[in-house]
Amino acid sequence: MIRLTAAAYTIPTDGPEADGTLEWTSTTMVLVEARADGRSGLGWTYGPAAIADLVTSELAPVVTEDVQGSHEEMCRAVRNAGRPGICSMAISAVDCALWDLRARTLGLPLHRLLGAVRTEVPVYGSGGFTTYDAARTREQLGHWAGDLGIPRVKIKIGESWGTDESRDLRRLELAREVIGGGVELYADANGAYSAKQAIRVAHRAADVDLRWFEEPVTSDDLPGLREVRREVECEVAAGEYGYDLPYFTRLIDAVDCPQADVTRVGGITEFLRVAGLARAHGKDLSAHCAPHLHAAVMAAIPNARHIEWFHDHVRIESMLFDGALSPKGGRVRPREDAPGLGLSFKHADAERYRVR
Numbered sequence: 237m238i239r240l241t242a243a244a245y246t247i248p249t250d251g252p253e254a255d256g257t258l259e260w261t262s263t264t265m266v267l268v269e270a271r272a273d274g275r276s277g278l279g280w281t282y283g284p285a286a287i288a289d290l291v292t293s294e295l296a297p298v299v300t301e302d303v304q305g306s307h308e309e310m311c312r313a314v315r316n317a318g319r320p321g322i323c324s325m326a327i328s329a330v331d332c333a334l335w336d337l338r339a340r341t342l343g344l345p346l347h348r349l350l351g352a353v354r355t356e357v358p359v360y361g362s363g364g365f366t367t368y369d370a371a372r373t374r375e376q377l378g379h380w381a382g383d384l385g386i387p388r389v390k391i392k393i394g395e396s397w398g399t400d401e402s403r404d405l406r407r408l409e410l411a412r413e414v415i416g417g418g419v420e421l422y423a424d425a426n427g428a429y430s431a432k433q434a435i436r437v438a439h440r441a442a443d444v445d446l447r448w449f450e451e452p453v454t455s456d457d458l459p460g461l462r463e464v465r466r467e468v469e470c471e472v473a474a475g476e477y478g479y480d481l482p483y484f485t486r487l488i489d490a491v492d493c494p495q496a497d498v499t500r501v502g503g504i505t506e507f508l509r510v511a512g513l514a515r516a517h518g519k520d521l522s523a524h525c526a527p528h529l530h531a532a533v534m535a536a537i538p539n540a541r542h543i544e545w546f547h548d549h550v551r552i553e554s555m556l557f558d559g560a561l562s563p564k565g566g567r568v569r570p571r572e573d574a575p576g577l578g579l580s581f582k583h584a585d586a587e588r589y590r591v592r
Contacts, residue, residue: 242267244265244284244591245591246262247589254365254392258426263549266287266326266329267279267280270333270337277334277337278332278577278581281328282525288592294310294314303331310330311327327502329503332498345576347570352535352536353537356568359543360545362424363390364391364392366392373414384564384566388447388448389419390421390448391424394428394429398429404437405441412445427455452468458487471492471493473522474487476500478495478496478497479500489517497526514539523540523542525549535570555582555585557581558579
């Protein structure tokens with residue numbers, strides 16, 4: 237018998253943060269623990285604390301030892317609550333916890349249980365918030381590219397819903413100056429631009445050799461994504477707000493590289509299906525945020541591009557888990573020396589952040 241518990245923790249950021257369309261000063265993690273026969277599996281998502289209530293009220297009654305069967309039952313259980321959004325995030329956290337529990341029960345690292353095709357996965361440094369001044373931007377990008385040797389970095393642009401293109405371009409120029417010519421430069425507009433505006437910004441950024449343009453328009457605007465993709469040289473990416481496999485069937489021809497988030501799409505079970513869809517269309521898959529949940533599953537897919545080493549989530553996961561990974565050299569290696577994810581949650585350290 238599986239017993240589920242869920243708790244929410246709100247952790248203040250280490251400074252004001254913003255992208256093109258949102259500002260925040262804290263991040264909430266909802267942690268799920270699946271327990272059976274004296275063992276415990278971990279899964280989590282980032283979103284409203286109310287997700288914890290969904291786990292215990294709607295999902296816990298239908299969960300069994302059968303991971304994929306439980307996934308199907310959870311999707312059915314939230315039919316009238318609505319699958320996309322926080323219901324899918326709750327399913328994701330539970331599904332990841334069940335996979336972790338299964339691996340721990342079998343005494344296997346999770347990526348070995350899933351069927352590893354690689355021992356390490358590339359990462360890219362991600363942060364570069366629009367609230368950062370030049371000094372903070374230099375410090376963060378210099379740490380990734382210099383201290384850690386990560387050969388790919390991403391900053392946020394599209395400030396104030398795309399109303400300050402000049403600053404966006406200056407920040408891209410600053411980023412290129414800091415990282416030099418041997419590091420790939422990525423940008424994320426978080427849907428702040430219109431299609432024509434995004435095309436204009438990409439063309440004006442040609443001198444900085446922009447390689448990756450994430451959500452140049454809102455990911456709901458599939459015609460806009462297709463238009464931008466046709467007109468720019470850099471790769472166009474989107475998908476972090478995909479909450480189920482059908483979303484990605486609609487998105488797949490609108491981007492060069494789809495992104496999926498194991499904490500949103502429906503957990504490891506659905507993430508693997510999305511990876512298969514991408515491969516069937518000859519495309520890589522990139523993992524959005526939550527790097528310590530993505531390391532194992534990305535090691536098990538042949539078309540893995542990279543994992544987002546996102547400042548907020550790296551900070552939280554390093555604070556609250558023992559066994560955190562290192563991105564030194566631009567890659568992470570899933571834990572081989574412990575079963576499951578190889579992580580243990582620091583309950584005592586986390587208690588002061590608990591909100592539910």
